[in-house]
Amino acid sequence: MAMRVVTFKLDESILEKLDRYARRTGRSRSEIIRRALEMLLSNEEPMVARTYRIRIY
Numbered sequence: 001m002a003m004r005v006v007t008f009k010l011d012e013s014i015l016e017k018l019d020r021y022a023r024r025t026g027r028s029r030s031e032i033i034r035r036a037l038e039m040l041l042s043n044e045e046p047m048v049a050r051t052y053r054i055r056i057y
Contacts (some may be wrong), residue, residue: 014056017040017056018032018056020056021056
């Protein structure tokens with residue numbers, strides 16, 4: 001599957017949590033973000049009707 005580069009902004013505190021999680025799991029930032037988005041978007045219910053929490057330690 002071809003992938004495109006996407007740029008977005010994150011709060012410093014979220015980025016720090018993401019980096020800690022990446023180091024602990026041996027995954028890249030991109031892999032973690034892709035997986036989180038796949039999980040979020042795989043649910044077919046309207047986004048307005050649900051609240052999602054992604055926990056990053």
